[in-house]
Amino acid sequence: MLKNYFKIAIAVFKRRKFFTFISLFGISFTLTILIVLTAFIDKVINDNYPDRKRDRSLYVNKMTERGDQSYNGEALSFYFLDHYVRRLKTPVKLAVSSDYRGTNTYVNNKKISISYKYTNADYWDVTEYDFLEGKPFTKQQIANAERVAVISADIKRAYFGDVPSVVGKYIEADNVQYRVCGVVKNVPVTLYMLYSDIYLPYTVSKTDYSSNTGYRGGYYGILLAASSADVPKMKKEFEQMVKKLPMSSKEYNKIYCPAETFIPAYLNTGNEDKSGLVYALTAIAIFVLLVMLLPTLNLININITRIMERSSEIGVRKAFGASSQTLVYQFIVENIILTILGCLIGIILSLIVLKVLNNASLIPNLELTLNFTVLSVGLLTCLIFGLLSGVYPAWRMSRLNVVDALKAQ
Amino acid sequence: MIRLQDIEKVYRTDTVETLALSSISLDIAKGEFLSIMGPSGCGKSTLLNIMGLLDAPTKGDIRIDDQKTVRLSDKQLAQFRNKKLGFIFQSYHLINDLKVLDNVELPMLYRSSTAKERTQLATEALRKVGLSNRVKHFPAQLSGGQKQRVAIARAIVGKPEIILADEPTGNLDSAMGNEIMDILLQLNKTEGTTIVMVTHDENMARKTHRLVRLFDGSQVQ
Ligand SMILES: Nc1ncnc2c1ncn2[C@@H]1O[C@H](COP(=O)(O)OP(=O)(O)OP(=O)(O)O)[C@@H](O)[C@H]1O
Ligand SMILES: [Mg+2]
Numbered sequence: 001m002l003k004n005y006f007k008i009a010i011a012v013f014k015r016r017k018f019f020t021f022i023s024l025f026g027i028s029f030t031l032t033i034l035i036v037l038t039a040f041i042d043k044v045i046n047d048n049y050p051d052r053k054r055d056r057s058l059y060v061n062k063m064t065e066r067g068d069q070s071y072n073g074e075a076l077s078f079y080f081l082d083h084y085v086r087r088l089k090t091p092v093k094l095a096v097s098s099d100y101r102g103t104n105t106y107v108n109n110k111k112i113s114i115s116y117k118y119t120n121a122d123y124w125d126v127t128e129y130d131f132l133e134g135k136p137f138t139k140q141q142i143a144n145a146e147r148v149a150v151i152s153a154d155i156k157r158a159y160f161g162d163v164p165s166v167v168g169k170y171i172e173a174d175n176v177q178y179r180v181c182g183v184v185k186n187v188p189v190t191l192y193m194l195y196s197d198i199y200l201p202y203t204v205s206k207t208d209y210s211s212n213t214g215y216r217g218g219y220y221g222i223l224l225a226a227s228s229a230d231v232p233k234m235k236k237e238f239e240q241m242v243k244k245l246p247m248s249s250k251e252y253n254k255i256y257c258p259a260e261t262f263i264p265a266y267l268n269t270g271n272e273d274k275s276g277l278v279y280a281l282t283a284i285a286i287f288v289l290l291v292m293l294l295p296t297l298n299l300i301n302i303n304i305t306r307i308m309e310r311s312s313e314i315g316v317r318k319a320f321g322a323s324s325q326t327l328v329y330q331f332i333v334e335n336i337i338l339t340i341l342g343c344l345i346g347i348i349l350s351l352i353v354l355k356v357l358n359n360a361s362l363i364p365n366l367e368l369t370l371n372f373t374v375l376s377v378g379l380l381t382c383l384i385f386g387l388l389s390g391v392y393p394a395w396r397m398s399r400l401n402v403v404d405a406l407k408a409q
Numbered sequence: 410m411i412r413l414q415d416i417e418k419v420y421r422t423d424t425v426e427t428l429a430l431s432s433i434s435l436d437i438a439k440g441e442f443l444s445i446m447g448p449s450g451c452g453k454s455t456l457l458n459i460m461g462l463l464d465a466p467t468k469g470d471i472r473i474d475d476q477k478t479v480r481l482s483d484k485q486l487a488q489f490r491n492k493k494l495g496f497i498f499q500s501y502h503l504i505n506d507l508k509v510l511d512n513v514e515l516p517m518l519y520r521s522s523t524a525k526e527r528t529q530l531a532t533e534a535l536r537k538v539g540l541s542n543r544v545k546h547f548p549a550q551l552s553g554g555q556k557q558r559v560a561i562a563r564a565i566v567g568k569p570e571i572i573l574a575d576e577p578t579g580n581l582d583s584a585m586g587n588e589i590m591d592i593l594l595q596l597n598k599t600e601g602t603t604i605v606m607v608t609h610d611e612n613m614a615r616k617t618h619r620l621v622r623l624f625d626g627s628q629v630q
Contacts, residue, residue, distance in 0.1 A: 004511075004518055011506035313504045319463060320563070321491025321519035323484045402463040406502060 002333065009334040012306075019302050020338070026295035027342025027385065028349050033291050035350035035378040036357070039368040041284070044190050045263060046373070050129040051194060056228045057126065058235055059265035060085065060221040061193055063257040064272070070251045073270035075099055077217030078202065078209040084241055085221055090234040095119070095126035095222040098205070100196040103174045107159055114155060116173055117196035118205050118219075124150075126224045127194065134167040134182030137201050141181075145203040149178035152186050155197040173198055174206075188366035193220045193266075215248055215255070223259060235259055292381065296389050303335065303393035307400075314397055315405030324398035331394035332387075339386030343379060350378070410571065410603045411437040411460055416469035418455050418626075429455045430466070430626045439570070440601045442594070444614040447623035453607040454575055456623065460605060461494055461573045462486050474570065491519050495564030497574035501556040503548040509535070509559050510544040516567040534562035538592055554585035561592055565602070572596070574606040578613060590616060 013020040048054050060081070064073035081096045097119040105114045124136035129150075137148045149171060151159075160166045170177045178200065187195045202209055209219075225234045238259040245255055256272045258265075267276030307314070317327060347370075354368045418430040429452045437443055445453050458464040459471065462478055471478045473493060481489065495516075503512050513531040522530075535541055538558040548556055557577060564572055574593065578586030590613050596602050606617065614620050622630040 003524075007511070008504075008506060015506055312502055313506075316502045316504060317515070318487065319461070319490060319496045320516040321487050323487035323519075325484065326487070326519065403458050406463075406498065 005330050005333045006337065008330075009337045012310075012334065013338070016306060019306055023299055023302055023338055024342045024345060026298050027339055027382070028346035030291055030295045030385065031343055031346025031378055031382055032349040032353055034288065034381050035346070035370065035374055036353055036368070037284075037287070038374045038377045039354060039370060042371065042374055043188070043366060043368055044266070049185070050127045050187055051222065051262070052128040053126065053224060054262045056225045056231055057262070058223045058225075058231060058238065058259040059193065059262060060223065060238075060257065060259045061265055062268050062270045063216050063255065064270045065215065065248065065252040066254040066256065067251040068253070072216065074216045074218075076219050076221060076257075077212045077214055078219050079213045080215045080217070081219055081221045084245070085223065085238070088223070088234070088237050088241060090225055090230055090237050091223040092226050093122045093126050093224040095123040095224070096202065097123050097193070097220055098202065099218050099220065100192070105159070105172050112158055114173055115195070115197045116200055117198070118200050118202035118209070120202055126222050130185040132183045132185060133165055134180065137181050142201040142203050146201065147176060147178045147204055148181040148201065149173075150182040150184055150199040151180055152184055152197050154186050156183050171198065176204075190366055215245070215257075231261070288381075292385060296385060299389035300392055303389060304396060307331070307393055307397040311400060311405040314400055315402050318402045318405070328394040328398045331397055332390045335390030335394070336386050339382060339390075343382045346382070347375070347378070410439040410441070410474060411435070411605070412472040413460065414470040416456070416459060416466045416471070418452070418459065418464075419467045428626055430459070433469075433628055435621065435628070437603060437605065439603055440597070441619065442597045442604045442617040443606070443619050443621060444617040445605065445607045445621045445623060446609065446611075446614055451623045452626045453623055457573050457575050457605065457607055461496060462490055487519070491516060491567065493569055493571055495567065495569040495572045497557070497560050497564050497572065497577045499576035499579040501548070501560045503556055503559055505548050508544070509540070509546050509548070509551070512548065512559055513562045513566050515563060520567065530566050531562070534566040535559070537565065538562045553581050554588060557581065557585075557589055558592065561589070565596065569602070571603045571605070574604065576607050576609065578608065578610065586610070586613070
């Protein structure tokens with residue numbers, strides 16, 4: 001029986017090449033979009049290089065000061081992190097780093113754009129960058145405001161070419177020569193709190209990090225607790241500290257500055273009432289729904305058309321002893337075969353798209369991969385897709401009256 | 410074999426009611442070859458479809474092989490048609506996506522049978538209609554007469570006791586039509602199959618055992 005369904009399914013697909021093509025295209029295209037999306041989310045959420053201690057870290061990346069007339073939100077000042085956050089008792093370490101900033105540098109008269117970021121010494125202890133050579137700069141070097149730099153593998157290759165070692169060599173950024181002290185594995189730009197091409201001691205910053213005594217500025221903090229059990233305590237202490245902060249100006253009457261675990265912090269909107277997480281989930285859900293909905297409707301439509309075209313076949317099968325149930329079964333099998341074919345094409349397509357995306361490096365250093373999670377999410381959606389688009393038309397078909405089905409031709 | 414009692418069929422649409430059949434009572438004996446004639450639109454196909462349990466009457470009772478058929482479920486009806494009935498249509502109704510052999514095997518798919526049995530029975534049925542050399546063709550590659558012979562093979566493959574044929578020669582020229590008629594007569598004679606045939610052709614009707622004439626939904630002879 002199943003073999004026979006297979007036979008007729010293949011025959012039908014061959015005969016209705018255009019419909020088959022449209023269906024397969026719809027399914028595989030949808031799957032590709034979903035797989036790439038999942039790969040992206042999976043990468044951002046689950047790949048914890050270089051901040052491997054996420055389970056015992058809290059991230060502070062934004063402060064909003066709000067008044068009746070005004071509303072200002074941005075990253076923190078060095079002063080705020082150094083003065084208020086450092087004094088907390090629970091954190092064992094506090095990583096402070098600036099946002100990444102862009103500049104240009106020249107190699108053999110060729111301009112390359114380069115991003116740089118200032119960090120403190122704890123930054124290298126809180127995070128766990130993979131050092132391909134050399135090591136991070138030390139507390140002492142920071143105190144001496146030494147012009148040293150940790151650079152990424154990409155920049156090493158772009159600036160120095162394919163040489164085995166660059167530690168001790170000089171790299172120019174923003175018209176200053178820095179001595180390379182270490183080379184680290186690349187970080188994708190999607191990890192905006194950690195990404196940079198070169199990392200510099202904060203003491204070499206041209207804009208004076210200590211002169212800004214406001215709360216807001218261009219720095220992020222990562223608070224590290226002794227263990228993950230201490231994280232709630234640390235969060236509470238941080239909140240208490242924020243609550244006691246004096247208002248920086250009469251304009252304001254409220255300060256919002258959360259210390260969050262990685263994902264909520266990553267998605268922090270700076271608005272207390274609007275959770276970034278809810279936003280992100282809603283956006284993803286709507287996107288997935290739209291991406292799925294159109295091809296599903298399309299496929300349902302195509303399936304109904306196909307059924308109506310085959311009403312004579314349905315009439316004949318019923319006349320010769322097929323029950324409605326059998327026909328529903330046959331049609332769903334057909335649709336599942338189609339869906340599986342579409343899925344296979346979709347997976348191949350996804351592999352190609354991921355490869356292209358990775359090679360084109362649209363997003364610097366973001367290496368997307370097709371792993372088990374991504375694949376199973378993709379296949380699950382595919383299965384739902386197949387059932388959704390197959391069941392309704394099959395049901396419609398089975399309702400067809402034999403005489404009417406035979407008449408329509 | 411087939412007993413119709415006081416059959417009435419009304420087609421209702423939003424605006425009109427058509428009385429397609431009114432108080433038809435008919436007894437068809439086992440092994441009988443009956444033809445139905447009448448002007449276009451008088452209800453011949455409707456009557457045949459009701460006999461074949463493809464359509465339900467508005468009123469009346471149908472017994473086939475002494476078995477009541479009202480209130481059978483969709484599944485039971487399907488099984489009943491599969492075992493007892495074989496259909497032949499004016500426009501053949503072959504499945505174009507399937508080869509001749511697969512078309513003929515179709516009724517056997519809905520019974521418990523092995524692929525080997527199916528092929529064997531279908532080959533035998535095709536031999537009976539003289540089409541052994543066309544098994545691997547697709548319907549589109551056959552002439553009208555050949556298509557109708559495939560349809561007959563499909564109708565007889567499951568060895569049903571009753572064959573219902575709605576203008577089986579309607580689309581064919583007289584030579585082809587006679588060939589088809591000969592096959593049906595042969596079937597009736599050698600296997601004792603009960604056959605009910607709708608036709609417009611007096612010559613064909615004359616070759617059968619009995620003729621029923623319909624006019625405007627009623628039996629006139
Ligand atoms: N589905 C339907 N809805 C409404 N009326 C119908 C329907 N099917 C048939 N009829 C009507 O019922 C009557 C009988 O139709 P039927 O098809 O049985 O005629 P027939 O004798 O087979 O005609 P022909 O020789 O042209 O095939 C006709 O008047 C037709 O218009
Ligand atoms: Mg008719």
